[in-house]
Amino acid sequence: MVHSKQLLTGLFSLLLLSMTSCQDRGKKKGDEKPTEKEPKTEMVKAPEGIISLVNSKLIYDNYTENRVGIIEEYERRTRQSPEFKVARFVDFDYKTIRQYLDYVDQEAKKAGVEKVTKLRIYFANYPDEEVFGDKKVVHPKQNTVFLVPTLYQDGQNYGFFIGADGKAELVKNVVGAKGQGMGSTHSDQTQSYAGFAPNFSAAPPNPYQGGGSLTLNGGNSGPPPPGDY
Structure with missing residues (x-):
């Protein structure tokens, strides 16, 4: 009885080894997945100087009101070009x-x-x-x-x-x-x-x-x- 159990155990182990060998032979070269994990890309924080679109529009309009007219008047006069745009x-x-x-x-x-x-x-x-x-x-x-x-x-x-x-x-x-x-x-x-x-x-x-x-x-x-x- 003991001999029969040993024989069955040996046959089972041989079967598993055979299956494993077949799977390994079936894999193509390069199919193995890398074991090393790719490094994660560190997220970039927004600079402190980022402003909202509302504020950017505000300061853009401030330039329009306080600078554009003066520059256009000067350039149109010196260039004698009424179509000049700042x-x-x-x-x-x-x-x-x-x-x-x-x-x-x-x-x-x-x-x-x-x-x-x-x-x-x-x-x-x-x-x-x-x-x-x-x-x-x-x-x-x-x-x-x-x-x-x-x-x-x-x-x-x-x-x-x-x-x-x-x-x-x-x-x-x-x-x-x-x-x-x-x-x-x-x-x-x-x-x-x-x-x-x-x-x-x-x-x-x-x-x-x-x-x-x-x-x-x-x-x-x-x-x-x-x-x-």
Whole structure:
């Protein structure tokens, strides 16, 4: 009796082993599921600066009421063009902005910048010329913006670029009012901030020769597109 039980147990084990082997042979290469779990993507929190559409409409209308009329009156008078419309936005290609941020991080790291602190957006205005730098101006005297990354130094955030030696240099040291940065005293700073405008007719020698500018321009501006605000 005991011998019969041992024989049955052995046959049952052999049957299970045979079934398992058949299943393994039936699986194709690559069918095995990975045992490691894929890492979960961390959710991005909304920045503190996000505002509601109601508030964005409010400040947009404030600009319409307090700025647009003054600008249009001035431009129509100086251009002698009654059809002039004020530009209400400047946009950049989304992919360009992503590339720009990656480029700034890359160059800042190579230059030994510990941390890029801010992305400063300057308001600007193209000259009344057909060509600016090496690019054709679509609309002379058109308003525009340019972007400058900043670093923290001596209690302030300063725009920076990459000097000829590969190190970070402060923008204020080469393009400030009268070539003296943004001023060394409070009164100097006030005058510099108020009068910080490029002189296109007497541009200084290029201080960036051999280095690398991190200033981004080239956005497209115009009146509000249909459906927005």
